[in-house]
Amino acid sequence: xxxxxxxxxxxxxxxxxxxxxxxxxxxxxxxxxxxxxxxxxxxxxxxxxxxxxxxxxxxxxxxxxxxxxxxxxxxxxxxxxxxxxxxxxxxxxxxxxxxxxxxxxxxxxxxxxxxxxxxxxxxxxxxxxxxxxxxxxxxxxxxxxxxxxxxxxxxxxxxxxxxxxxxxxxxxxxxxxxxxxxxxxxxxxxxxxxxxxxxxxxxxxxxxxxxxxxxxxxxxxxxxxxxxxxxxxxxxxxxxxxxxxxxxxxxxxxxxxxxxxxxxxxxxxxxxxxxxxxxxxxxxxxxxxxxxxxxxxxxxxxxxxxxxxxxxxxxxxxxxxxxx
Amino acid sequence: xxxxxxxxxxxxxxxxxxxxxxxxxxxxxxxxxxxxxxxxxxxxxxxxxxxxxxxxxxxxxxxxxxxxxxxxxxxxxxxxxxxxxxxxxxxxxxxxxxxxxxxxxxxxxxxxxxxxxxxxxxxxxxxxxxxxxxxxxxxxxxxxxxxxxxxxxxxxxxxxxxxxxxxxxxxxxxxxxxxxxxxxxxxxxxxxxxxxxxxxxxxxxxxxxxxxxxxxxxxxxxxxxxxxxxxxxxxxxxxxxxxxxxxxxxxxxxxxxxxxxxxxxxxxxxxxxxxxxxxxxxxxxxxxxxxxxxxxxxxxxxxxxxxxxxxxxxxxxxxxxxxx
Numbered sequence: 001x002x003x004x005x006x007x008x009x010x011x012x013x014x015x016x017x018x019x020x021x022x023x024x025x026x027x028x029x030x031x032x033x034x035x036x037x038x039x040x041x042x043x044x045x046x047x048x049x050x051x052x053x054x055x056x057x058x059x060x061x062x063x064x065x066x067x068x069x070x071x072x073x074x075x076x077x078x079x080x081x082x083x084x085x086x087x088x089x090x091x092x093x094x095x096x097x098x099x100x101x102x103x104x105x106x107x108x109x110x111x112x113x114x115x116x117x118x119x120x121x122x123x124x125x126x127x128x129x130x131x132x133x134x135x136x137x138x139x140x141x142x143x144x145x146x147x148x149x150x151x152x153x154x155x156x157x158x159x160x161x162x163x164x165x166x167x168x169x170x171x172x173x174x175x176x177x178x179x180x181x182x183x184x185x186x187x188x189x190x191x192x193x194x195x196x197x198x199x200x201x202x203x204x205x206x207x208x209x210x211x212x213x214x215x216x217x218x219x220x221x222x223x224x225x226x227x228x229x230x231x232x233x234x235x236x237x238x239x240x241x242x243x244x245x246x247x248x249x250x251x252x253x254x255x256x257x258x259x260x261x262x263x264x265x266x267x268x269x270x271x272x273x274x275x276x277x278x279x280x281x282x283x284x285x286x287x288x289x290x291x292x293x294x295x296x297x298x299x300x301x302x303x304x305x306x307x308x309x310x311x312x313x314x315x316x317x318x319x320x321x322x323x324x
Numbered sequence: 325x326x327x328x329x330x331x332x333x334x335x336x337x338x339x340x341x342x343x344x345x346x347x348x349x350x351x352x353x354x355x356x357x358x359x360x361x362x363x364x365x366x367x368x369x370x371x372x373x374x375x376x377x378x379x380x381x382x383x384x385x386x387x388x389x390x391x392x393x394x395x396x397x398x399x400x401x402x403x404x405x406x407x408x409x410x411x412x413x414x415x416x417x418x419x420x421x422x423x424x425x426x427x428x429x430x431x432x433x434x435x436x437x438x439x440x441x442x443x444x445x446x447x448x449x450x451x452x453x454x455x456x457x458x459x460x461x462x463x464x465x466x467x468x469x470x471x472x473x474x475x476x477x478x479x480x481x482x483x484x485x486x487x488x489x490x491x492x493x494x495x496x497x498x499x500x501x502x503x504x505x506x507x508x509x510x511x512x513x514x515x516x517x518x519x520x521x522x523x524x525x526x527x528x529x530x531x532x533x534x535x536x537x538x539x540x541x542x543x544x545x546x547x548x549x550x551x552x553x554x555x556x557x558x559x560x561x562x563x564x565x566x567x568x569x570x571x572x573x574x575x576x577x578x579x580x581x582x583x584x585x586x587x588x589x590x591x592x593x594x595x596x597x598x599x600x601x602x603x604x605x606x607x608x609x610x611x612x613x614x615x616x617x618x619x620x621x622x623x624x625x626x627x628x629x630x631x632x633x634x635x636x637x638x639x640x641x642x643x644x645x646x647x648x
Contacts, residue, residue: 163487163500164514170501176487177497190488191598198575206530251522274515 007132010121011139013105014079019049021077023099025085026055026092029241030158030193033058035083035107035129037066038151042142049075055092059238061192065150079104082117084129084155086110086289107132112280112289127167130155134175146183153179153186158193161245166274166293194242201240203233208246214253216317221247222307225260244270244294254322255279257310259303267306270296276322282313331456334445335463337429338403343373345401347423349409350379350416353565354482354517357382359407359431359453361390362475366466373399379416383562385516389474403428406441408453408479410434410613431456436604436613451491454479458499470507477503477510482517485569490598490617518566525564527557532570538577540641545571546631549584568594568618578646579603581634583627591630594620600646606637 024032036052043050080103088100106117111124126132130152160168207229213222247256256272271279273293280295288297299306348356360376367374404427412424430441435448450456454476484492537546571580580596595603597617604619612621623630
């Protein structure tokens with residue numbers, strides 16, 4: 001159901017409940033984890049019982065900023081909230097099976113959101129879901145402490161690629177300013193999120209870069225990451241976050257495609273573009289989605305077939321002139 | 325002379341003059357160019373004659389955001405301002421010779437500033453000199469248009485590594501928010517400043533990474549960039565900006581040293597550190613300077629001697645435990 005509830009209504013609906021489950025999306029990132037734990041801490045401060053659930057374990061770099069020991073209480077929920085989840089399939093197999101039709105409130109910033117919950121608060125103009133969570137927490141009348149501020153900042157900085165993406169607004173920076181004033185160790189977060197790479201990850205980047213292919217007068221780059229490359233360089237799956245942005249770093253490239261080999265002949269495609277070109281539409285044709293400049297989809301077939309399919313959708317680049 | 329003039333005084337001193345030269349530092353970066361042209365546009369709006377001078381040509385990526393055609397008027401200056409220049413030697417050989425003792429006002433954020441001008445407005449808490457320029461322009465009572473906003477944003481984002489460095493404050497983000505509201509194409513600036521790399525630069529990064537050396541239980545990384553490597557990969561000098569930050573990307577590295585071969589047996593060292601470790605002090609011992617977490621110096625001798633000298637200063641890392 002599409003709702004037109006205000007952020008004030010949303011906060012009040014939460015205040016009428018006592019026990020919460022908060023669900024993140026699978027393969028959790030800084031925004032879904034930051035959203036879940038900012039809300040977790042805020043509701044705890046209001047004396048509520050809260051627990052966060054995620055299909056997959058949290059990558060180590062996020063754990064520095066959250067206290068998982070507090071997340072072990074057993075209880076039955078009165079109210080189930082999902083954060084940064086556009087579609088129930090993104091909950092992951094187990095959580096989807098359990099909660100598909102039971103999510104009471106969905107808080108998200110994806111324009112592609114499926115409105116699967118009883119109440120859906122979707123704000124596509126927010127750069128990160130934690131921007132929305134920040135507004136909700138202010139309306140809960142909770143004092144934002146360092147832990148909450150760091151979770152909110154973490155969501156913002158990861159979902160904006162450190163304030164570089166098109167989704168950044170003046171409001172994004174104002175919330176970041178507030179988080180810093182409230183004690184968020186912004187530099188430490190940035191370092192953990194972006195700067196630090198394992199030597200194996202660095203090796204992987206070099207291998208990927210050496211094998212990148214350019215098409216359509218170098219306006220399209222296709223990178224391929226095989227399971228072999230991961231093994232060869234000793235890179236673990238969880239160390240590969242953000243690697244899809246490499247394609248767009250090459251001078252003149254307007255659309256970058258990263259094709260990653262998965263299990264069972266499946267390939268995950270990640271498309272990145274500048275603000276002029278909408279890749280969400282392209283991914284939607286293959287059953288995927290995301291944001292206009294950062295989207296993904298899954299394909300099966302031979303790598304050659306997959307390349308041809310995606311290159312066909314990008315044919316317009318041949319005669320496309322960027323103004324920038 | 326150390327002055328305690330307020331930003332209001334500074335603006336009023338400018339308003340009492342008619343013809344300005346603005347000097348940037350040599351090897352110009354986003355902050356010195358952004359500062360110079362933001363002030364240039366603002367003073368032009370006040371009907372003043374203004375011209376910006378720089379020892380070296382501006383790298384292409386900055387030229388997108390400034391109008392150099394307006395910077396060709398010939399006149400004699402009443403007043404000479406330097407922006408983001410910590411010491412007259414940084415003006416470059418020609419500009420230093422001409423203006424060493426003639427700078428009327430020095431506007432800068434380097435704590436190491438030498439106070440070489442008649443009036444020195446130094447604010448080390450500013451993440452970028454353009455933060456100071458923003459305050460001055462507000463006091464000039466000039467309406468900040470898109471050109472000015474983009475120059476200010478450019479200085480902030482380049483000097484903070486896209487809002488990641490320790491120097492970022494809440495104020496930094498608030499000014500960025502203002503710039504975006506005033507029309508700055510922030511995403512375009514970020515892309516031009518950070519994301520786009522030539523294929524030769526990408527190749528260079530891979531070569532450098534392959535040859536990096538780790539010391540002191542992997543807490544110190546030394547990268548070496550020879551003239552040969554530039555030639556081999558076809559990388560031009562001006563494409564190598566920001567390459568010093570590579571060393572600190574490696575997991576566990578607390579201090580990164582990048583040694584670049586220059587002409588005549590000279591080597592330029594760039595040191596990068598986390599907020600706990602002050603590398604400015606170390607560079608100062610070799611006649612260099614900068615900021616606590618990003619400093620540089622020049623050395624001569626064999627590469628082995630240079631490495632030994634700098635490693636000696638970093639010996640404390642062997643038994644140093646980072647809390648982060």
